[in-house]
Amino acid sequence: MFLSTSHNKIDLKCRVSIPASFRVNLEKSNESLILFKCLQFKCIEGTTSTRMQAYINAIDELDALSDDAFLLRMMMADSFEIKFDINGRVVIPDTLMNFAELSDKAVFMGIGESFYIWSPSEYENQYMKSKKILKEKGPPKLILKKN
Amino acid sequence: MFLSTSHNKIDLKCRVSIPASFRVNLEKSNESLILFKCLQFKCIEGTTSTRMQAYINAIDELDALSDDAFLLRMMMADSFEIKFDINGRVVIPDTLMNFAELSDKAVFMGIGESFYIWSPSEYENQYMKSKKILKEKGPPKLILKKN
DNA sequence: TGGGATAACATGGGATTTTATGGTAGTCAA
DNA sequence: TTGACTACCATAAAATCCCATGTTATCCCA
8 A cells, every 4th residue: 555645856867766665565565666647637646567457458348449448548658667776766757757747856645556746836736725625525425335 | 568658760661669668578478579450540559479369369259251350350461470670670561651651750659468659640649639538528437446 | 761773765976788770781582 | 683671780878777875764772
């Protein structure tokens, strides 16, 4: 599980340290890391190769001409399998740097099965937005168990 | 897994570098590369010999006289097993160059089990189309389930 | 519980290897 | 003998590896 938030520096080579707890999470299940353009927000989403493989398998189940299949294929095209260096850093591909408007700082936000990488300002926006919704509409009604 | 997108040059001999990550993907499973006319789009589709074998097997499951079987057999007829040169380049057969309207640039787009090779302009069209669908219809249901 | 020793982590920089791509020489067939 | 195709060599740019270092977190023992 990816949990917690941390702020790391992106250097001139677009290298950034993946938070140690996220790395451990990947290592202990022997999975590689996939980064891709988040479909809902202006940020990068990171997840495990197993999870990505599940999406890929799902494509074959869909009508090849459907909109969903089309979007999923595009998602693959905007995804990258990422290698760590010996210090636990990764290089963020240019495409993703631009998409999430990252420059010299990254905010890592664990959300369970995956995590987000935000620019500090976009992170701030989303954080404020969540506080506002919480204030106006109250806490979410969570359904932990079905039937 | 074939992931990510890259733009490579096609030279006068119709040679083009297959992106390194795609090559690694083929090498590590010791598979050869098959290129063929994509059935859905004006592009070349590339995949592994094993997956191509799966297509061939699938034809046998179909009614031999059906239109589907006919189309799939036609697809096989325009498929090529491709050899790499020492630098990881391949020569794109004339038939496929013409079919995908390629000239001096190719866009490689990984879509999981296989990849597409587009002309830059056709790629741009498809990319724009996906943005539009995403905006109008939102992300695929599959994605929303995951968190 | 305090505080020093040790390990882990984040980050910088330089050396080395890969990659993409242009070119040339050799081979085979018409 | 010419033209097409293939194998191989060369090179610049980019990606990757590896070492160094300061800082933070953790451990361990008094």
